[in-house]
Amino acid sequence: MTENVHELDVRRQLCPIPVIKTQNKVNELAQGAVLRVTCTDPGALNDIPAWCRINGHEVLETEQDDREVVITLRVGEPSVAL
C-alpha cells in the first residue's frame, strides 16, 4: 500500500526559510502524515532533521545529490500551537 505523501517544494530558498515552511506545513497536517520536502540549500540537511528531532517528528529518509536535498518525514504529535 502506498501512503499519501504530501510534497513541499522549497527549492532556491535559503535557510531558515525551508525550515519555516516545513514547520508551517507540518502544522497543517495530521499526526502520522508523510511529508516530502525538496530543497536546494544544503544547510537544510542539518536544519530540517534538527527541527524534527526537537519538535517530535520522525525523519524517514534524507537523500542528496549535486543539486537537491530531499527530506521525508512523518508528522508527530501536535504541540500547543505557538
Add this chain to the structure above:
Amino acid sequence: MSEAATPISHPESIQRRAIALVSGGLDSMLAVKAMQEQGIHVEGVNFFTGFCVEGHTHAIRKKDQDKNKRNNALWVAEKLGIKLHIVDISEEYKDVVLNPKHGYGANLNPCLDCKIFMVNQATLMLNKARELAGEKGFDFIVTGEVVGQRPKSQRKETMPIISSESGADDRLLRPLSARNLPETLPEREGWVDRERLYDFSGRNRKPQMALARKFGLEEYAQPAGGCCFLTDESYSNKLADLWRARNERRYELDDIMLLKVGRHIRPAEHHKLIISREEGENRFLEGYRYQFTSLTTVSCPGPLALVDGTFESDEELRRAAAIVARYSKGRADDEVVLEVKEPGGVAREVAVRPALPDEIPLSWHVG
C-alpha cells in the same frame, strides 16, 4: 500593568511554562537553562527578520560551508531539549527597520524597536496560547537580555521601556539581570525564586562564561557585535545606498538577501553591479538571472554579475562589462568577451578591454 494572577492552590502540581526568545547566542541559552534549573517548562521562539546572520551566508559562501552550516537557534534548542518555533516576521519587520520610533544604533540597527517588536510578538503568542489552552498555555516570557550590555537597547532605562511598550509588562523576565531589575510576576508569584536568578550587568562576558561552565555548556556560538547584519557597517552602507539610489526607503526580501552577497559597485545612480566573489556566490546569483540583467565572461573564467538598475547607453553597458572583466581570469588580457543576458533570456556578446584598477574609483565601491 497586567492583572495579578489568581492564587495557586497547589503550586507543586502546576508546572509553570515560559516562552523564551532564542537567538542562538549564549545569553538566551543561559536564560533558558536558568529557568529549567528552576523547574520551568520552556519552549523557544526564534524570529526570522531577513537580516539574520544565520544560514544564508553560510550556505552561499563556500569558504564558510564547512565551518558552520547549522542554524544556531535550532542547535541551542536541541542542546537544551526545548521545542523551537521559528517565525517569519520579515514582512512586518520592515516597518521596524524603516521607521524605528527610538532610532538607530551605530549603524542601521533599530535594536530597541526590534526588541520591543519581538517581545510584543512573543506576548501575542502567549496571549493566544492562553486563550487556546488555558493552563497548558504559557505564563511568562524570558529573554537573555543583560543590563548595560548593549549601548542602545540593553541599558537600565530601556529595560522597562521594552517591558511596557511590548505589552508584556511584568510577565517579561530577564533571568541574567533580574536582580538588578524590579520584581516581575513570576518572581512575585513564587513560580521562580528571585534569589536563584542573576545580577549580571555591563559588557563583561566573564560571568556568562562562568555560568556556562557551571551549567556544563561547553560549546556555544559567539556572535560578534549583534545578532543581525544591521549592526554591520558595510551592510548598513549598502542598504543606505539602495535607498538613496531608489529615492525611497523600502526593500524586498530579495534586496536584503542580495546585499549579503558579492562585491557591490555603483558606477551610476541608476545602476549597480553585484559581482560574485567565488563559486558559491556565483551559484546563488545564478538564481536571480531571471529577474536581473546579468553579465558573465565567456572568453575566460570569471564572475557572474547582476545589474540592479538599467543602462542608459551602450557606453554604460561596455563600462560595466569592463568592470566585470577586471574581476575575471582575463584581467590582464587585451580583450575579454562577455555575455549580456536580459531577464527574458535574450543574450548577446560584447568584447571589451578589462578596466584598470584606477578606472574603478573607490567611491564606486559600496559598503
